[in-house]
Amino acid sequence: xxxxxxxxxxxxxxxxxxxxxxxxxxxxxxxxxxxxxxxxxxxxxxxxxxxxxxxxxxxxxxxxxxxxxxxxxxxxxxxxxxxxxxxxxxxxxxxxxxxxxxxxxxxxxxxxxxxxxxxxxxxxxxxxxxxxxxxxxxxxxxxxxxxxxxxxxxxxxxxxxxxxxxxxxxxxxxxxxxxxxxxxxxxxxxxxxxxxxxxxxxxxxxxxxxxxxxxxxxxxxxxxxxxxxxxxxxxxxxxxxxxxxxxxxxxxxxxxxxxxxxxxxxxxxxxxxxxxxxxxxxxxxxxxxxxxxxxxxxxxxxxxxxxxxxxxxxxxxxxxxxxxxxxx
Amino acid sequence: xxxxxxxxxxxxxxxxxxxxxxxxxxxxxxxxxxxxxxxxxxxxxxxxxxxxxxxxxxxxxxxxxxxxxxxxxxxxxxxxxxxxxxxxxxxxxxxxxxxxxxxxxxxxxxxxxxxxxxxxxxxxxxxxxxxxxxxxxxxxxxxxxxxxxxxxxxxxxxxxxxxxxxxxxxxxxxxxxxxxxxxxxxxxxxxxxxxxxxxxxxxxxxxxxxxxxxxxxxxxxxxxxxxxxxxxxxxxxxxxxxxxxxxxxxxxxxxxxxxxxxxxxxxxxxxxxxxxxxxxxxxxxxxxxxxxxxxx
Amino acid sequence: xxxxxxxxxxxxxxxxxxxxxxxxxxxxxxxxxxxxxxxxxxxxxxxxxxxxxxxxxxxxxxxxxxxxxxxxxxxxxxxxxxxxxxxxxxxxxxxxxxxxxxxxxxxxxxxxxxxxxxxxxxxxxxxxxxxxxxxxxxxxxxxxxxxxxxxxxxxxxxxxxxxxxxxxxxxxxxxxxxxxxxxxxxxxxxxxxxxxxxxxxxxxxxxxxxxxxxxxxxxxxxxxxxxxxxxxxxxxxxxxxxxxxxxxxxxxxxxxxxxxxxxxxxxxxxxxxxxxxxxxxxxxxxxxxxxxxxxxxxxxxxxxxxxxxxxxxxxxxxxxxxx
Numbered sequence: 015x016x017x018x019x020x021x022x023x024x025x026x027x028x029x030x031x032x033x034x035x036x037x038x039x040x041x042x043x044x045x046x047x048x049x050x051x052x053x054x055x056x057x058x059x060x061x062x063x064x065x066x067x068x069x070x071x072x073x074x075x076x077x078x079x080x081x082x083x084x085x086x087x088x089x090x091x092x093x094x095x096x097x098x099x100x101x102x103x104x105x106x107x108x109x110x111x112x113x114x115x116x117x118x119x120x121x122x123x124x125x126x127x128x129x130x131x132x133x134x135x136x137x138x139x140x141x142x143x144x145x146x147x148x149x150x151x152x153x154x155x156x157x158x159x160x161x162x163x164x165x166x167x168x169x170x171x172x173x174x175x176x177x178x179x180x181x182x183x184x185x186x187x188x189x190x191x192x193x194x195x196x197x198x199x200x201x202x203x204x205x206x207x208x209x210x211x212x213x214x215x216x217x218x219x220x221x222x223x224x225x226x227x228x229x230x231x232x233x234x235x236x237x238x239x240x241x242x243x244x245x246x247x248x249x250x251x252x253x254x255x256x257x258x259x260x261x262x263x264x265x266x267x268x269x270x271x272x273x274x275x276x277x278x279x280x281x282x283x284x285x286x287x288x289x290x291x292x293x294x295x296x297x298x299x300x301x302x303x304x305x306x307x308x309x310x311x312x313x314x315x316x317x318x319x320x321x322x323x324x325x326x327x328x329x330x331x332x333x334x335x336x337x338x339x340x341x342x
Numbered sequence: 343x344x345x346x347x348x349x350x351x352x353x354x355x356x357x358x359x360x361x362x363x364x365x366x367x368x369x370x371x372x373x374x375x376x377x378x379x380x381x382x383x384x385x386x387x388x389x390x391x392x393x394x395x396x397x398x399x400x401x402x403x404x405x406x407x408x409x410x411x412x413x414x415x416x417x418x419x420x421x422x423x424x425x426x427x428x429x430x431x432x433x434x435x436x437x438x439x440x441x442x443x444x445x446x447x448x449x450x451x452x453x454x455x456x457x458x459x460x461x462x463x464x465x466x467x468x469x470x471x472x473x474x475x476x477x478x479x480x481x482x483x484x485x486x487x488x489x490x491x492x493x494x495x496x497x498x499x500x501x502x503x504x505x506x507x508x509x510x511x512x513x514x515x516x517x518x519x520x521x522x523x524x525x526x527x528x529x530x531x532x533x534x535x536x537x538x539x540x541x542x543x544x545x546x547x548x549x550x551x552x553x554x555x556x557x558x559x560x561x562x563x564x565x566x567x568x569x570x571x572x573x574x575x576x577x578x579x580x581x582x583x584x585x586x587x588x589x590x591x592x593x594x595x596x597x598x599x600x601x602x603x604x605x606x607x608x609x610x611x612x613x614x615x616x617x618x619x620x621x622x623x624x625x626x627x628x629x630x631x632x633x634x635x636x637x638x
Numbered sequence: 639x640x641x642x643x644x645x646x647x648x649x650x651x652x653x654x655x656x657x658x659x660x661x662x663x664x665x666x667x668x669x670x671x672x673x674x675x676x677x678x679x680x681x682x683x684x685x686x687x688x689x690x691x692x693x694x695x696x697x698x699x700x701x702x703x704x705x706x707x708x709x710x711x712x713x714x715x716x717x718x719x720x721x722x723x724x725x726x727x728x729x730x731x732x733x734x735x736x737x738x739x740x741x742x743x744x745x746x747x748x749x750x751x752x753x754x755x756x757x758x759x760x761x762x763x764x765x766x767x768x769x770x771x772x773x774x775x776x777x778x779x780x781x782x783x784x785x786x787x788x789x790x791x792x793x794x795x796x797x798x799x800x801x802x803x804x805x806x807x808x809x810x811x812x813x814x815x816x817x818x819x820x821x822x823x824x825x826x827x828x829x830x831x832x833x834x835x836x837x838x839x840x841x842x843x844x845x846x847x848x849x850x851x852x853x854x855x856x857x858x859x860x861x862x863x864x865x866x867x868x869x870x871x872x873x874x875x876x877x878x879x880x881x882x883x884x885x886x887x888x889x890x891x892x893x894x895x896x897x898x899x900x901x902x903x904x905x906x907x908x909x910x911x912x913x914x915x916x917x918x919x920x921x922x923x924x925x926x927x928x929x930x931x932x933x934x935x936x937x938x939x940x941x942x943x944x945x946x947x948x949x950x951x952x953x954x955x956x957x958x959x960x961x
């Protein structure tokens with residue numbers, strides 16, 4: 015149990031828009047051990063980012079609110095933590111890399127100062143010069159020459175900006191790194207570089223990481239464990255091999271089906287038909303049932319529980335257990 | 343981001359007009375402030391249109407026995423130095439003030455739209471020349487420009503409307519030029535050019551409908567601005583002249599008596615405030631309804 | 639050094655605009671002025687006196703030549719011509735009164751900043767609360783308030799009914815308060831509205847979330863990250879409002895009988911003494927242009943992205959490519 019760094023149980027987050035409630039995250043359970051990387055995979059709007067913001071204590075309120083559940087980080091429940099406690103954790107123990115590097119940096123501050131800001135905040139008593147020195151080191155760490163300390167974000171390219179965002183996130187050697195689609199906004203060639211960089215730094219600093227993405231290719235490269243999320247619910251969770259080789263949930267299958275593969279030489283992709291349900295008005299039973307080929311009447315009647323179909327492999331599907339045979 | 347909005351604007355272009363109006367009206371109805379503004383301005387317009395029926399007295403009936411009456415049951419807003427009923431004068435004066443606001447905006451709008459679309463559409467040297475000339479006009483705050491033009495033209499309601507129209511036209515042109523400049527490179531405009539439509543056909547049937555939103559919003563706000571500015575001109579003696587019941591002229595004439603008769607200036611001022619307020623609120627609401635992206 | 643170059647460049651760019659403004663004003667005034675010689679001499683003058691005066695005033699030259707002379711006199715001697723009525727130099731009259739008007743406008747600017755920005759920020763931060771609703775409604779009323787009427791009402795309430803402040807004249811600090819408020823209130827409301835929407839816009843930005851993710855305190859997030867970015871559009875509006883405050887001062891001076899440039903111009907309009915009108919307005923136009931230049935410079939201080947305009951065209955292009 016000592017290895018466990020983050021444990022989320024029964025996390026529920028809602029947004030109230032005018033008179034309706036948007037159920038963004040529903041009863042999510044997740045676990046993350048030290049040094050481990052967990053991939054959180056799902057479509058746009060599935061609630062991935064909201065979970066990360068929930069961990070940071072940064073769900074925009076109003077309209078968002080954590081309605082229930084706990085987020086235990088290193089023995090402390092972040093949901094109940096005071097603002098001050100959260101501020102001390104943010105940026106130091108947990109930090110976040112945001113999706114869009116183009117807008118994540120303050121356009122009117124020198125990039126070096128933006129890194130220095132987080133260093134100064136979490137190293138009380140450190141002199142300005144020392145903090146600036148450390149900011150320079152961090153810049154070098156992510157592959158940007160320290161001479162560029164005095165430049166402004168608009169003088170950097172997208173990939174370089176993301177490096178700076180990563181530098182800010184890693185400046186205080188956090189124990190947990192939340193990476194929210196860190197490469198989505200970047201060119202494919204730059205994507206590989208940035209992932210490489212993150213992987214290297216993570217190993218060097220022994221940081222745990224929650225990697226949010228909709229790119230299963232990225233997950234395969236980076237993650238030990240994977241959670242598939244759909245309409246605010248975890249639908250499948252387990253070791254990466256479980257998910258890739260013994261896919262249990264129809265939605266996960268659908269995700270793989272919509273991925274081009276070099277090996278199969280498929281000429282046509284098979285997308286998942288339909289759209290994600292409106293989070294203001296979720297179906298009562300299995301949330302994926304309306305799009306699922308295997309859906310039966312039973313799926314639509316009541317919520318489907320997340321069941322451990324094999325040790326460490328969880329799936330939220332009534333038909334998952336039938337496939338249990340494939341483990342043998 | 344910009345590209346996205348542009349392409350969205352382009353995609354939305356050929357949509358049916360009627361459903362769009364209905365949609366905008368629906369959004370407007372949800373905006374309480376805008377609806378209040380609409381109610382007030384409708385009330386004021388109706389009241390001034392039916393001034394002949396509603397006004398308890400004529401606007402120029404002098405009654406020396408009843409000079410400087412404070413507000414009472416027989417004179418709700420009191421009487422002025424000639425014993426004229428202030429309420430009646432405000433009702434009749436609304437016609438003048440609203441007319442000035444509308445006509446000056448129409449002058450400014452037409453001039454501005456034409457100059458702005460020519461500048462934006464042809465670009466290059468034409469754009470440069472037009473915009474530099476407009477810059478010259480904008481080197482002064484518009485109220486000063488209006489004062490100077492009105493001073494040159496001489497006092498009077500007509501000259502006042504012309505002065506305000508000319509003074510604000512450059513700013514209107516700017517509002518139109520920007521979107522036109524953006525739109526002219528859209529494929530559908532190029533297509534219109536390719537089938538040899540002339541400037542006016544392209545501008546009126548393809549460009550202007552797409553920049554209508556900022557124009558309408560701007561125009562609403564300019565009517566409000568025009569009414570205030572006209573009252574200001576009258577106040578310094580350059581607009582409507584006494585005994586005209588134009589609101590600014592009433593203020594100007596009542597100024598001499600504020601020591602004992604506060605009501606002579608207070609009520610015409612409230613009339614201006616209400617009108618301008620309702621138009622501003624309405625303009626804001628329109629902007630939000632026409633372009634929900636801008637709303638906070 | 640680059641800043642210096644930029645200022646020079648901008649000042650040079652101002653020249654044609656100001657010359658154009660003077661040309662238009664000059665043509666407009668002179669076209670409608672009638673015959674100044676007749677105006678000055680009255681009806682009982684002899685033909686000789688009349689001819690002599692026309693020669694003196696240079697009225698026999700073509701209008702463009704007269705315009706050229708007018709501009710040249712301003713540039714070379716600071717001479718704006720003489721009043722048609724008193725024959726006193728216009729330059730003296732306008733320069734004597736200019737500080738008063740500038741002071742009044744500055745008073746207005748002060749009120750606009752001190753009231754407008756804080757209320758705008760509070761309103762934005764407390765969005766959806768009654769504080770915000772109240773601020774927004776008051777802002778709307780403030781924007782819609784005709785300032786000359788507000789001036790009169792302030793006189794009625796604070797000078798006549800309560801007797802707290804003087805109603806007119808310009809002799810000491812107490813005399814500045816009511817006119818200052820009158821000039822500033824519209825602008826304060828406009829600045830408040832701009833501040834509010836600008837802050838609301840900036841609060842939503844990703845970099846604000848980044849700052850919070852660093853563990854920064856809410857206060858510092860607002861001041862350092864939100865407000866500094868929000869200031870950029872606010873600056874533009876403040877610049878524009880300065881012009882409006884100058885225009886407003888013209889009317890407000892009339893209400894409070896303040897012996898400033900505005901009242902000088904308005905009185906001259908009444909007498910059709912066009913050299914004074916022309917001179918006064920030209921001075922205000924120059925003043926307005928300079929303020930706009932200052933605003934652009936302030937821009938560059940706040941926003942590093944704007945600093946590229948200080949650099950040569952080549953360097954700018956290079957950077958655009960790099961980005």
